[in-house]
Amino acid sequence: MSFDVIIYCHGTQKTGLGHFSRCFNLALALQKLSASLAFYGQFDVFARSRLEQSGFACLSQLPLCSHPIIVCDDYHFTHVELKELHDAGAKLVIIDDFDQYNFEFIKRIVNFRYQAASLCQVSERHLLDLNYFPFHEDLKAVRAHALKIESAAREISSILLFIGAHDRHKIAARLLCALDNLVNGKRVILVASEQCAFDCKNNRLTQLNFVDDMAGLYCKVDMVISGGGLTKYEAGFCLLPNAAFSQTKQQQLDTEILxxxxxxxxLGLSTATEQTELENRLSLFLSDEFRHQFEKQKSTFSIDSTRHLAQKILEVSDE
Incomplete structure (x- = not known):
């Protein structure tokens, strides 16, 4: 069977679900544009379940004879692997956060990071900035709800800590400790792949592993603190005040620009920020700084970015 688009990514507890999540969001938009598509890669039970529920095939090998568009999203592709796919007839689109795949045979290079042009050797093949941010359609309802709330009067009663699959430097425990020293009577929801052995004395802690319905979770919280990845973009789209305690230097650079x-x-780079400094920064954010993000978020994110990206990808089929 041939497909218009094949999405090549991974979604497991080991790789994390960030790449899978944004590819899945893109797939839903491509499906709305009547494109036939399938996924190829390594997927755990959670990811496979989402694919099956949405009617997406999961391939065991790449069918290249029909010269499909292949959307690639992973940090570990090699030039040799990608060139082999190209030489076999695939039309390659790559989601590339760091411009590491700027090869002449790639048809489109997608980098939806804010001010991505300042981080790339820009060409006509690049699709850059938040105009191409692939969010899930359900986040529109979260954003619409936030628009009804007066930003200056927002009360913070529930805080989401989203760490995801990789807590490289035990930042969940550090953030929980800082929050418990700074606020009282809040509901704190921690999303991380591993349970954190922390006894909240001043707040109510709920711990979750992977979450199937992020839109539903965002609806339940008033503030988001992340480990520096995709979540800060989703929170911004949803008009939720958010802070990031970055786990890598690349994430930190992105956070500084945002x-x-x-x-x-x-909140700093986790490996270079002492606990006292973390608490000082978090205290400033909680006291008043979070109220200053709303208007900028509202004017910066586009509610059509996912569809826009899907349309641009399908244009590759005619090249």
Whole structure:
């Protein structure tokens, strides 16, 4: 069977679900445009379940004879692997956060990070910035709800800590400790692949592993603190005040750019920030800084970015 688009990514507890999540969001938009598509890669039970529920095939090998568009999203592709796919007839689109795959045979290079042009050697093949951010359709309802709330009067009663699959430097425990020292009577929801052995004395802690319905979770919280990845973009789209405690230098650079634009609050790079400094920064964010993000978020994110990206990808079929 041939497909218009094949999405090549991974979604397991080991790889994390960030790449899978944004590819899945893109797939839903491509499906709405009547494109036939399938997924190829390594997927755990959670990811396979989502694919099956949405009617997406999961391939055991790549059918290249029909010269499909292949959307690739992973940090570990090699030039040799991608060139082999190209030489076999595939039309390659790659989601590339760091411009590491800027090869002449790639048809489109997608980098939806804010001010991505400043981080790339820009060409006509690039699709850059938040105009191409692939969010889930359900987040529109979260955003619409936030628009009804007066930003200046927002009360913080529930805080989401989203760490995801990789807690490289035990930041969940550090953030929980800082929050428990700074606020009282809040509901704190921690999403991380491993349970955190922490006794909240001043707040109510709920711990979750992977979450199937992120939109539903965002609806239940008033603030988001992340480990520096995709979540800060989703929170910004949803008009939720958010801060990031970055786990890698690349995430930290991205967070600094967002923070300078008023779209995220920078809690620092986890490996270079002492606990006292973390608490000082978090205290400033909780006291008043979070109220300053709303208007900038509202004017910066586009509610048509996922559809826009899907349309641009399908244009490749005619090249």
């Amino acid at each position: 923070a300078e634009a008023g779209l995220c609050y920078d």
